[in-house]
Amino acid sequence: MAIPVIDFSKLEGKERAETLAQIGNGCQQWGFFQLVNHGIPVELLERVKKVCTECYRHRAEAFKTMREYRTEVKKLAEKLMETMEENLGLEKGTFKNQFTGNGEHEPFFATKVSHYPPCPRLDLVELGLRPHTDAGGVILLFQDDHVGGLQILKDGEWVDVQPLANAIVINIGDQIEVVSNGRYKSVWHRVLATGNGNRRSVASFYNPSVKAVICPASASAVDETTGAYPEFLFGDYMDVYVKQKYMPKEPRFEAVPSSGVGDSLLSPDGFGMLRFGLLLS
Ligand SMILES: O=C(O)CCC(=O)C(=O)O
Numbered sequence: 001m002a003i004p005v006i007d008f009s010k011l012e013g014k015e016r017a018e019t020l021a022q023i024g025n026g027c028q029q030w031g032f033f034q035l036v037n038h039g040i041p042v043e044l045l046e047r048v049k050k051v052c053t054e055c056y057r058h059r060a061e062a063f064k065t066m067r068e069y070r071t072e073v074k075k076l077a078e079k080l081m082e083t084m085e086e087n088l089g090l091e092k093g094t095f096k097n098q099f100t101g102n103g104e105h106e107p108f109f110a111t112k113v114s115h116y117p118p119c120p121r122l123d124l125v126e127l128g129l130r131p132h133t134d135a136g137g138v139i140l141l142f143q144d145d146h147v148g149g150l151q152i153l154k155d156g157e158w159v160d161v162q163p164l165a166n167a168i169v170i171n172i173g174d175q176i177e178v179v180s181n182g183r184y185k186s187v188w189h190r191v192l193a194t195g196n197g198n199r200r201s202v203a204s205f206y207n208p209s210v211k212a213v214i215c216p217a218s219a220s221a222v223d224e225t226t227g228a229y230p231e232f233l234f235g236d237y238m239d240v241y242v243k244q245k246y247m248p249k250e251p252r253f254e255a256v257p258s259s260g261v262g263d264s265l266l267s268p269d270g271f272g273m274l275r276f277g278l279l280l281s
């Protein structure tokens, strides 16, 4: 079983309807899928690999490259959210409007570069990163060309996210689950420790502003299969998430105070035991 691979460029052509349907299926049935021909130039991706592998040795070049990458990947995130809105029958801009308080705040957008070195004692250590769902909106992951290890929980089984050179892996975060009122679910994932090869990953998080109020969007997103989600301030959600990241998801929603009060700061993600990384925002 392999997670879906979708040619994003076909959204522009005569196969638009099929491509939208593939994205809808990826969001609803998997919560994880890979995009190819996503519009981020391969030449830029090659430079990202190089500066990350070199651990930012040439600082000016590295920061310029990562700035360029950030701009491109953020554009992709917004385009993708619009396709989700179309699939969900939501008004265009629903996600961005919620994430920004109708343009009053900036979305929180950050890129995290991780390196998972090979583990010499796989008998002692199984995981590079423990199972979790992601707190925010959309996550765009540029993973290693060769060294795998990322897995998602699908129908009770762990499924590999197969390395695919220059693809971008997309996954749904908890806030898309809330806004879609449960039609799209954030999915559990983990990273296995590996015995050979250094795994590099570049994860970009398109999240609400900590000041944004998040709630299920208008009635069109609601159907009988969905659950009821509360309304809350994203900053308050993060306060709960940082303490409960590796625990079951549902109690998080219950533990968040309802919106209207609070002014919290986003705490940075904890790094896995076998991982070191750099957060750029
Ligand atoms: O490094 C990876 O492949 C996944 C990282 C991840 O799941 C996360 O940072 O939330």
Ligand SMILES: [Fe+2]
Pocket: 132, 133, 134, 189
């Ligand atoms: Fe994650």
